[in-house]
Amino acid sequence: MRQISFFAVLFFFFGALNAQDQQSVNVGxxxxxxxxxxxxxKYIDVPRKNFIIKRGGIANLKSLENRKAIVKDISTEGDEVxxxxxxxxxGKFFNVYRELKADLADALDNGELQKVEG
Structure with a gap:
């Protein structure tokens, strides 16, 4: 019985740490x-190349690498943030799009997004 309660407390503690890490991103x-x-x-909603080209943009995904972005809005869709x-x-992403959306938790976990230290 002690082992079960110990693991339950441990599971709750690590779950709280993970939730706290995701919630540390604020608007701005x-x-x-x-x-x-x-x-x-996969977790950043980047339009397909043909849509970028049709709107007159430059469909170069490498232009997103190491690019700084500011969080404009945080919303909840189902169980996703x-x-x-x-x-x-x-400016604009691909010289066309003013904003992109991303699944915060999965993008941070898989390294598609990183927090700026500072």
Missing amino acids: DELIITSPISHNY VVTLVPANG
Whole structure:
């Protein structure tokens, strides 16, 4: 019985730490968009290349790597925390899009987004 209660407390403690880490991102915080693990971004909602080209943009995914973005809005969709990102330099993503959306928890866990230390 002691082992079960010990593991329950331990599980609760680590769950609280994980939730606290995700909630430490606020509106106005600066994040860095890093390179994706696979060929495409999975947790940042990046439009497909043909949509970027149709709108007159430059469909270069490498232009997102190491780019700073500011959190404009935080919303909850189901059980996901979704953030709206705008470029820190005031420009546009791919010279077309003013904002991108991302699943905060999964993007931070998989390294597509990083917090700016400071």
